[in-house]
Amino acid sequence: MFQEGASVLSNNVKQVDALNVFPVPDGDTGTNMHLTISSGVEEVKKSNQNHAGEVAKSFSKGLLMGARGNSGVILSQLFRGFSKAVEKKKELTVLDLNEAVEQGVNTAYKAVMKPVEGTILTVAKDAVFQEKASTEDSPIDWMRSILQHAEFSLQKTPDLLPVLKEVGVVDSGGQGLVYIYEGMLQALLGKTSTQKEESTAPSLEDMVKIEHHQNAQSHLSTDDIKYGYCTEVMVKFEEEKLLANSYDENAFKNELNQLGDSLLVVSDEDLMKIHIHAEYPGEVLTKAQAFGSLIHVKVDNMREQHQALAEPRNDAQQNPSENVSIEKAPASYGFVTVSVGDGVEALFRGLGANQVVAGGQTMNPSTEDIVNAINNVNAYNIFVLPNNGNVVMAAEQAAEVIGSHIHVIPTKTVPQGLSAMFVFDENSTPLENKDEMEKATKQVKTGQVTYAVRDTMMDGMEIKKGDYMGLAEKEIVASGPTMEKVTMELLSHLVDDDDEIVTLIRGEDVNESAESAISSYMEEAFPNIEMETHEGGQPLYSYIIAVE
Numbered sequence: 001m002f003q004e005g006a007s008v009l010s011n012n013v014k015q016v017d018a019l020n021v022f023p024v025p026d027g028d029t030g031t032n033m034h035l036t037i038s039s040g041v042e043e044v045k046k047s048n049q050n051h052a053g054e055v056a057k058s059f060s061k062g063l064l065m066g067a068r069g070n071s072g073v074i075l076s077q078l079f080r081g082f083s084k085a086v087e088k089k090k091e092l093t094v095l096d097l098n099e100a101v102e103q104g105v106n107t108a109y110k111a112v113m114k115p116v117e118g119t120i121l122t123v124a125k126d127a128v129f130q131e132k133a134s135t136e137d138s139p140i141d142w143m144r145s146i147l148q149h150a151e152f153s154l155q156k157t158p159d160l161l162p163v164l165k166e167v168g169v170v171d172s173g174g175q176g177l178v179y180i181y182e183g184m185l186q187a188l189l190g191k192t193s194t195q196k197e198e199s200t201a202p203s204l205e206d207m208v209k210i211e212h213h214q215n216a217q218s219h220l221s222t223d224d225i226k227y228g229y230c231t232e233v234m235v236k237f238e239e240e241k242l243l244a245n246s247y248d249e250n251a252f253k254n255e256l257n258q259l260g261d262s263l264l265v266v267s268d269e270d271l272m273k274i275h276i277h278a279e280y281p282g283e284v285l286t287k288a289q290a291f292g293s294l295i296h297v298k299v300d301n302m303r304e305q306h307q308a309l310a311e312p313r314n315d316a317q318q319n320p321s322e323n324v325s326i327e328k329a330p331a332s333y334g335f336v337t338v339s340v341g342d343g344v345e346a347l348f349r350g351l352g353a354n355q356v357v358a359g360g361q362t363m364n365p366s367t368e369d370i371v372n373a374i375n376n377v378n379a380y381n382i383f384v385l386p387n388n389g390n391v392v393m394a395a396e397q398a399a400e401v402i403g404s405h406i407h408v409i410p411t412k413t414v415p416q417g418l419s420a421m422f423v424f425d426e427n428s429t430p431l432e433n434k435d436e437m438e439k440a441t442k443q444v445k446t447g448q449v450t451y452a453v454r455d456t457m458m459d460g461m462e463i464k465k466g467d468y469m470g471l472a473e474k475e476i477v478a479s480g481p482t483m484e485k486v487t488m489e490l491l492s493h494l495v496d497d498d499d500e501i502v503t504l505i506r507g508e509d510v511n512e513s514a515e516s517a518i519s520s521y522m523e524e525a526f527p528n529i530e531m532e533t534h535e536g537g538q539p540l541y542s543y544i545i546a547v548e
Contacts, residue, residue, distance in 0.1 A: 078124055
């Protein structure tokens with residue numbers, strides 16, 4: 001069912017992408033959902049299980065790490081709840097399926113800070129809560145009913161979201177889910193897609209193999225180290241112990257949090273890996289052993305390591321013939337940002353970004369991409385700036401996978417990300433910095449110039465395919481055949497008397513004559529405004545504009 005659901009969606013990716021409300025060249029809901037579910041299917045193929053709960057668990061793990069964009073993250077949460085409901089069951093009844101889909105819907109709604117009706121969430125909810133499963137139903141009848149309710153709900157999405165009705169489309173994420181349900185029914189009927197799915201999802205490492213990232217409080221001296229032992233343990237789950245102690249990863253994390261800091265717990269169906277800085281490692285090992293056998297234990301005395309780090313020259317003098325190799329101490333803070341374009345990347349690195357994940361419009365990075373970037377930053381506290389509204393949920397999911405020392409600043413645009421990094425103060429605490437950085441995102445206005453991929457009518461504005469469009473935040477405020485004129489109209493909409501600085505980040509398609517015309521306009525229209533121009537090199541967007 002999972003494989004056929006992915007296959008039918010794969011065959012209809014372009015149709016889902018085309019349902020994007022805004023006619024911008026980055027309608028990628030279908031692509032994101034396809035890459036996400038393909039990642040789940042790849043994980044199922046690797047597991048080679050003949051147990052319904054184990055298959056669902058593998059599928060959920062693949063979705064979690066492969067999730068891209070808000071639609072992909074929501075899809076991963078739908079099946080995360082589904083997996084939790086059936087993980088102990090080798091075979092599933094119709095009532096089991098119905099309960100699992102209900103739990104998936106509840107999990108997805110909880111994962112979204114402000115759920116919006118008329119989206120994939122609504123379609124998923126209506127599909128199951130309008131279906132009254134009974135013991136007399138066959139799986140085929142139940143799935144057919146789920147699909148029918150989902151299709152009916154999809155057609156009603158424009159009544160819940162006025163912008164859908166204005167543009168004349170149904171919700172793209174909801175449509176993607178309907179395609180998945182079509183494939184699932186197709187599998188139960190014994191049919192296969194005429195076109196086989198070609199997975200473009202990246203290969204995934206098992207979560208248990210994710211290299212742990214050491215984090216702790218910033219220590220000024222050896223005496224300041226509160227939790228002195230870096231403790232790592234690998235646990236092989238044992239069924240009897242799991243049944244006796246009812247393993248719950250979140251509850252176990254909360255329990256271990258009382259014993260130290262820099263906690264990382266990663267588990268799959270067979271293994272659990274723990275990393276923690278604790279004062280009493282034995283307590284950690286005892287709690288871990290409640291769920292299985294200890295197959296790898298490593299405990300390092302960080303006070304001795306810190307002392308050696310503080311006096312490396314003395315060690316070398318005592319042993320002049322011995323090469324002393326000491327791992328570089330973690331920095332107090334580190335940064336992971338998401339952006340596209342060499343120039344934009346250079347701007348973020350200039351402000352201190354350690355890792356820049358390639359992505360943004362049209363190419364949303366996966367949860368795993370962000371996890372890997374975080375693990376490559378050697379710092380006690382790490383800030384993640386997604387810089388795109390469709391990447392925020394994946395960043396938050398990555399932070400959940402890694403641990404509490406990861407702080408996501410929910411930046412939705414490049415200007416917001418740059419402003420947030422600009423106000424960072426290394427002498428402030430992580431929470432103080434998070435608060436100031438989030439405030440900074442609200443004090444910058446973002447404009448973007450791109451082009452229309454189809455004819456449309458929005459807010460009374462007629463937009464022709466190929467025309468340039470000026471977006472102020474999420475609102476289209478200007479359109480026309482000339483990029484320079486649209487950019488000027490956008491600037492006139494964004495800039496007011498209270499503003500002081502306008503920053504233009506130039507895309508890869510801007511020529512010198514256009515640049516000169518826009519500069520002349522700014523000098524004449526806003527003589528008191530300081531203007532900066534940077535080479536961004538970003539595709540699709542002629543200009544990204546920050547107004548402060």
